[in-house]
Amino acid sequence: MSGKRILLVIGGGIAAYKSLELIRELARRGIASRCIVTKGGQEFVTPLSVSALSGEKVFTELFDLDDEADMGHIQLSRSADLVVVCPATADLMAKAANGLANDLASTTLLATDKPVLMVPAMNVRMWEHAATQRNVETLRNDGVTVMDPDEGAMACGEFGPGRLPEPLEIAGRIEALLSDGPVLYGLDPKPLAGRHALVTAGPTREPLDPVRFLSNHSSGKQGYAIAGALAKAGARVTLVSGPVALQVPDGVDHVPVETAREMLDACQDALPSDVFISVAAVADWRPSRAAAKKMKLKEGGGDPHPTLELSENPDILATLSRKKKNRPDLVIGFAAETHDVDALAIAKLKRKRCDWIVSNDVSGDVMGGEMNEVALVTREGIEVRWPRMTKQDVATRLVARITEEFGDEADKIAAQ
Numbered sequence: 475m476s477g478k479r480i481l482l483v484i485g486g487g488i489a490a491y492k493s494l495e496l497i498r499e500l501a502r503r504g505i506a507s508r509c510i511v512t513k514g515g516q517e518f519v520t521p522l523s524v525s526a527l528s529g530e531k532v533f534t535e536l537f538d539l540d541d542e543a544d545m546g547h548i549q550l551s552r553s554a555d556l557v558v559v560c561p562a563t564a565d566l567m568a569k570a571a572n573g574l575a576n577d578l579a580s581t582t583l584l585a586t587d588k589p590v591l592m593v594p595a596m597n598v599r600m601w602e603h604a605a606t607q608r609n610v611e612t613l614r615n616d617g618v619t620v621m622d623p624d625e626g627a628m629a630c631g632e633f634g635p636g637r638l639p640e641p642l643e644i645a646g647r648i649e650a651l652l653s654d655g656p657v658l659y660g661l662d663p664k665p666l667a668g669r670h671a672l673v674t675a676g677p678t679r680e681p682l683d684p685v686r687f688l689s690n691h692s693s694g695k696q697g698y699a700i701a702g703a704l705a706k707a708g709a710r711v712t713l714v715s716g717p718v719a720l721q722v723p724d725g726v727d728h729v730p731v732e733t734a735r736e737m738l739d740a741c742q743d744a745l746p747s748d749v750f751i752s753v754a755a756v757a758d759w760r761p762s763r764a765a766a767k768k769m770k771l772k773e774g775g776g777d778p779h780p781t782l783e784l785s786e787n788p789d790i791l792a793t794l795s796r797k798k799k800n801r802p803d804l805v806i807g808f809a810a811e812t813h814d815v816d817a818l819a820i821a822k823l824k825r826k827r828c829d830w831i832v833s834n835d836v837s838g839d840v841m842g843g844e845m846n847e848v849a850l851v852t853r854e855g856i857e858v859r860w861p862r863m864t865k866q867d868v869a870t871r872l873v874a875r876i877t878e879e880f881g882d883e884a885d886k887i888a889a890q
């Protein structure tokens with residue numbers, strides 16, 4: 475990690491003293507910290523102690539003649555590989571979520587073009603307040619990594635989530651972001667330039683009649699996050715999506731569809747592509763016959779015992795995987811399982827003949843939620859199991875791994 479540098483924003487909270495431990499732990503790992511201490515932060519730690527530990531000048535004021543001449547706030551926001559806010563107070567997160575910029579910390583967060591990690595710490599009620607949760611969701615949708623606070627007894631005497639995670643854990647997260655991030659954010663900002671990525675996301679809807687359908691709980695969040703991360707990495711992205719309530723990420727071509735058969739057609743039309751990532755929760759069956767008119771209750775003259783006959787939908791992942799012509803170079807599926815997750819994922823990879831499969835356990839709060847816990851399975855078996863993290867983080871890591879794969883492939887061709 476030597477040579478890496480973070481910009482650490484120390485907010486005003488009782489946990490601010492732990493940021494000193496964090497600076498020391500990062501230094502041990504060869505990561506330098508340049509620090510901003512907010513006004514509130516200075517009530518808990520002094521700029522002098524932060525400077526002594528980081529071995530660097532500490533910044534506190536937006537309108538400081540000397541500091542602006544030395545290192546202006548725009549430069550400060552861009553001179554690091556990663557911006558870390560620790561502790562991230564409710565106030566700092568609210569400002570960042572809404573784009574406010576009225577002090578050095580918030581201005582820096584608005585001006586930065588670097589990835590941002592926020593480590594919240596606050597009273598449990600403040601953390602659980604709808605406004606804070608709304609801000610956290612906005613930040614995560616904006617691509618900010620927000621760690622979950624720890625649960626336990628708090629300085630204020632209450633109990634619950636809101637404690638700052640341990641510095642060791644934060645340092646580990648920083649290290650992971652610094653090692654996965656560079657392909658996406660640092661050294662080569664557009665590693666997938668010139669590549670076409672095809673992604674499916676969301677549920678499909680299979681009509682029963684003009685007003686009713688069969689579907690599932692998929693929110694589309696994981697697929698949209700992957701499409702966004704691919705676009706950030708420079709790929710041309712086609713996102714074929716079932717109906718979801720999400721904003722299409724910047725720079726992504728969106729093809730809206732409803733049914734599995736429409737999704738398959740849209741994917742076929744989008745080929746050729748270098749990589750296909752099948753994240754959609756495609757309905758396995760559709761009603762064999764969709765009624766042309768709204769089905770009626772028996773009082774309205776309808777069938778008193780309607781039965782539903784289902785037909786199997788096409789398997790989009792298997793169809794694209796088995797193509798002789800125009801098969802994408804890298805075909806990645808998702809395996810949503812509720813039991814025997816790994817064994818079933820490996821069997822699914824073989825059955826569908828894809829190159830990789832991301833296995834995830836959907837027995838908990840994954841469908842519709844913010845977090846995911848996945849393992850990446852290749853034809854050789856389980857390559858890596860990632861800890862529970864946001865869907866945005868899963869997207870970042872997966873795209874970093876895809877980039878690596880294409881990089882290796884380019885190296886092999888160059889060596890021939």
Ligand code: CTP
Binds near residue numbers: 753756808809
């Ligand atoms: N998939 C697909 N077309 C389908 C069904 C699934 O493209 N008709 C893709 C999904 O996008 C995912 C993978 O296949 O990448 C696995 O989907 P999953 O729902 O886990 O498995 P199924 O194939 O539906 O099998 P089962 O329901 O028996 O687990």
